[in-house]
Amino acid sequence: MKLRCAVLDDYQRAAASLADWSSLEDRVEVEFFHEHEDDEDKLAAALERFEIIVIMRERTPFRASLLGRLPRLKLLVTTGMRNASVDLAAAAGQGVAVCGTRGNPEPTPELTWALILGLARRLVPEHQALRSNGPWQSTLGIDLYGKRLGLLGLGTVGSRVARVGLAFGMEVAAWSPNLTAERAAEVGVQLAASKEELLESSDFVSVHLVLGDRSRGLLGREELKRMRPTAYLINTSRAPIVDREALVEALQEGWIAGAGVDVYDREPLPADDVFRTLPNVLTTPHLGYVTERNYRTFYGDAVEDIRAFLAGEPVRKLN
Known part of the structure; x- marks a missing residue:
């Protein structure tokens, strides 16, 4: 049988x-x-x-x-x-x-950059306006050149994201609990003095940590409030690393300019979930590895x- x-x-x-x-x-x-x-x-x-x-x-x-x-x-x-x-x-x-x-290891870094570029050049609202006969050129894009990319994690995925940032002419810094100056130098990026310094100084913050006891809830209200109001958060790693309610509040209250999100506490995302309607979020249905x-x-x-x-x-x- x-x-x-x-x-x-x-x-x-x-x-x-x-x-x-x-x-x-x-x-x-x-x-x-x-x-x-x-x-x-x-x-x-x-x-x-x-x-x-x-x-x-x-x-x-x-x-x-x-x-x-x-x-x-x-x-x-x-x-x-x-x-x-x-x-x-x-x-x-x-x-x-x-x-x-x-x-x-390549697909997730590629999607990370799709989200960063989509946010920086306002691709979704411009695409929607073009399709609906809306205004021709209604937004101003953000230059990546010269901006600071902050990486939470510099492992297999984070290091690939870092190298693309350097190719765009960005200033790239990284932090994680065990990251050393030697490892950062191998990738060609700066070692941030602390998580707080990374959040406060970066124009884009991208999460590339493994989910565990130390990383769960790593970014909460206090951390998100440290980010610049013009900054963007990208999470293609695991949803619980970022406190969901804190992120929703940050986006609704304008603590940060926006976010690119590929991972959620509950998947598939419920039909009435707030992430489906927040105007300053670029969302994808966990496509990092797909x-x-x-x-x-x-x-x-x-x-x-x-x-x-x-x-x-x-x-x-x-x-």
Whole structure:
């Protein structure tokens, strides 16, 4: 009898065509789910018959409560090698192997710059005005040349964002709790004296930190009030790093000029969410990692993980 594999949250209906699932067909029956399900009761009922589940990043959390309702589950594959929405301890206690995949570092920096450029040159309002026969040239763009780009985090993603900023002729500075002057010099950027100094002096602040106990809520009311009223905040990392209510207040009250946001506390974003209507926010639906090349890597590695599991030698284990 074949094992059953569920591939969740395949929003673009792309998973089937971006990996060779046929290599599993002798032993595994694969089913693709295209719609997101928030309700745990409905989710558990839909997944209780599967031994293998493939998830896309944090789209569907696998907490202990859900895992406990999936007694047949033996293998959980998450795209990427880090997923804070999976309870690894609960999975291990239940005998569920959790494996990850490789990913490509380029897509998120590229989207970060799409947001920065969109904000700086007012692309959305100008596009909308052009389409609706509105005024021809109604805004003034912001020059990036000579402006200060402040990076919270200078890892794989942050360093790529930094190099593009330098190519635009920006002054680039970075800060994170463990960032050293030597690491900053390797990338060619300044080491900010403190988080506060970075926020107070930057025209654009971009978040590139891993979500953890130290980074959760790192930017709250006090921090956002330190930013310039002409400055922009960009977050393509993880939503909880920035306090949601504080950011909404900052945007509504004009503490900052605007924001580029790709990540949210709840995804998909509810229809009545304020981020859908704030006029000084450029929003994207968590597209940082959503590219064809990245998906080919994710799903190709997921198939490899399943084959290894069937052979009794799981690879890329997270627990």
